[in-house]
Amino acid sequence: MPCEKLALELSSSLMIGLPPRLGSELGAVPPFPGQWRCRVPIAMCNSWGSLMPPLCAELTFSEVGNIVEVGLLDFLSFILVVSFGLLIMAHLAALRDRRSEFEVTKDCNGMDHVVLRVPRGASARVRCHLVMFMIFLWLPTYVHSTSQYLVQLELGNSFGDSISAPRLKGMFISDTILEIMACSCQHISTNTEWSLAMDDGNQSEQKDMAMFKPPKAMRGGIPICFPQFGNRGSLEQHGFARNKMWTIDDNPPPLNVDYCKEKVSVNLLLKPSEEDLKSWPHCFEIRHKVCLAMDGDLTLISRVRNINGRPFSFSFGYHTYLSISDISEVRIEGLETLDYLDNLCQRERFTEQGDAVTFESEVDRIYLGSPNVIAVLDHEKKRTFLIRKEGLPDVVVWNPWERKAKSMVDLGDEEYKQMICVDAAVIEKPVTLKPGEEWTGRLDLSAVPYTYCIDHVDHLRGM
Numbered sequence: 192m193p194c195e196k197l198a199l200e201l202s203s204s205l206m207i208g209l210p211p212r213l214g215s216e217l218g219a220v221p222p223f224p225g226q227w228r229c230r231v232p233i234a235m236c237n238s239w240g241s242l243m244p245p246l247c248a249e250l251t252f253s254e255v256g257n258i259v260e261v262g263l264l265d266f267l268s269f270i271l272v273v274s275f276g277l278l279i280m281a282h283l284a285a286l287r288d289r290r291s292e293f294e295v296t297k298d299c300n301g302m303d304h305v306v307l308r309v310p311r312g313a314s315a316r317v318r319c320h321l322v323m324f325m326i327f328l329w330l331p332t333y334v335h336s337t338s339q340y341l342v343q344l345e346l347g348n349s350f351g352d353s354i355s356a357p358r359l360k361g362m363f364i365s366d367t368i369l370e371i372m373a374c375s376c377q378h379i380s381t382n383t384e385w386s387l388a389m390d391d392g393n394q395s396e397q398k399d400m401a402m403f404k405p406p407k408a409m410r411g412g413i414p415i416c417f418p419q420f421g422n423r424g425s426l427e428q429h430g431f432a433r434n435k436m437w438t439i440d441d442n443p444p445p446l447n448v449d450y451c452k453e454k455v456s457v458n459l460l461l462k463p464s465e466e467d468l469k470s471w472p473h474c475f476e477i478r479h480k481v482c483l484a485m486d487g488d489l490t491l492i493s494r495v496r497n498i499n500g501r502p503f504s505f506s507f508g509y510h511t512y513l514s515i516s517d518i519s520e521v522r523i524e525g526l527e528t529l530d531y532l533d534n535l536c537q538r539e540r541f542t543e544q545g546d547a548v549t550f551e552s553e554v555d556r557i558y559l560g561s562p563n564v565i566a567v568l569d570h571e572k573k574r575t576f577l578i579r580k581e582g583l584p585d586v587v588v589w590n591p592w593e594r595k596a597k598s599m600v601d602l603g604d605e606e607y608k609q610m611i612c613v614d615a616a617v618i619e620k621p622v623t624l625k626p627g628e629e630w631t632g633r634l635d636l637s638a639v640p641y642t643y644c645i646d647h648v649d650h651l652r653g654m
């Protein structure tokens with residue numbers, strides 16, 4: 192026998208001994224007087240525990256139920272039966288996983304939230320919360336007087352990190368793989384904002400979590416900058432999309448390539464309000480899909496469509512706050528030798544001279560025509576964020592440093608050290624859409640061991 196261990200998987204009644212009567216019920220035929228024989232499935236395991244192909248055994252039992260002989264036979268019929276059984280089990284497991292990947296529950300305040308889960312590893316919580324969750328801590332009656340919801344995506348933990356985060360005052364940057372992405376949204380009305388938040392179940396801590404003053408976005412997470420990036424236009428800083436109520440889109444048009452197969456996801460939709468049309472008179476729809484992969488990687492896919500009227504142009508950016516150990520310990524690879532516009536020098540154009548971007552003072556730059564993979568290496572945490580992107584040629588790198596941080600009401604004086612914004616964006620050459628045309632941008636975020644990218648980034652760039 193090639194295996195070192197033979198495991199007999201019998202029915203529970205067989206396992207505890209087979210009385211002749213039971214053998215007979217199972218169709219056993221007495222080979223000799225006083226003996227009984229029957230066929231049962233067996234599974235063989237080797238010393239490493241891997242399961243060998245199952246076989247069927249013919250067992251001969253003595254009169255008192257002891258096994259006196261084991262023979263292997265009937266391989267094909269047994270394979271058929273077992274395959275059928277495995278198929279049913281797989282189907283049931285898939286059903287169970289599907290059920291558990293989207294679960295609507297209530298939080299301790301009785302508010303609905305949706306938990307997105309992947310069977311192994313990461314989870315995401317889509318929390319249907321009040322927009323004013325800062326307020327409801329202190330004015331609970333407000334909970335009942337508004338119909339606005341905050342949908343909050345919370346990335347769970349796939350790398351064994353604790354979800355309890357360095358809680359930056361006014362900023363929800365967790366220590367987990369990709370922070371937390373959140374947006375405010377509501378099924379019916381249109382009046383809230385994108386924001387980021389984290390909930391580790393400790394409601395009492397939420398009052399520390401943000402300057403949450405709708406319609407202004409909270410700092411942190413991955414707000415969507417649209418249709419303007421920064422102050423390069425007449426609209427509010429980074430455009431209005433991050434300050435709007437998005438709706439959950441139950442029936443989005445299919446993507447040309449579905450990057451979110453095997454991932455749990457949520458689809459969001461924003462259409463312009465009357466007020467938006469006054470400041471930006473273009474008929475558009477912007478869709479945003481958030482996908483959580485089995486291993487906790489996050490994919491964001493955004494689509495902007497010109498739904499009628501005249502052509503229009505826009506800028507777009509994923510304003511991505513990453514949690515880092517210390518800004519002085521971080522380097523960004525993938526931007527070397529590129530030209531950049533320095534926002535701190537009236538957008539003057541320079542060329543990156545270093546072999547990586549490192550930080551010693553305030554940085555606010557737009558790197559132009561960057562490769563599709565950027566790596567943010569955190570030496571102290573021994574972790575690298577990989578940013579893969581499509582349709583987003585520019586990369587904004589921003590850290591306010593000490594002086595500016597002190598002037599920002601929603602950033603603690605020292606908190607600039609634990610954050611870096613690396614925004615995949617399209618800024619220098621805005622996108623122009625003719626009527627009926629659609630633009631798609633995609634961002635993949637993952638956290639990998641520190642050394643990973645050094646060996647792999649070049650390979651990934653070719654993807």
Ligand SMILES: O=P(O)(O)OC[C@H]1O[C@@H](O)[C@H](O)[C@@H](O)[C@@H]1O
Pocket residue numbers: 421428429510534555556587589612614
């Ligand atoms: O405070 P906001 O509006 O979120 O913007 C923060 C920063 O975002 C960066 O993307 C910009 O380049 C900076 O100029 C800006 O200060």
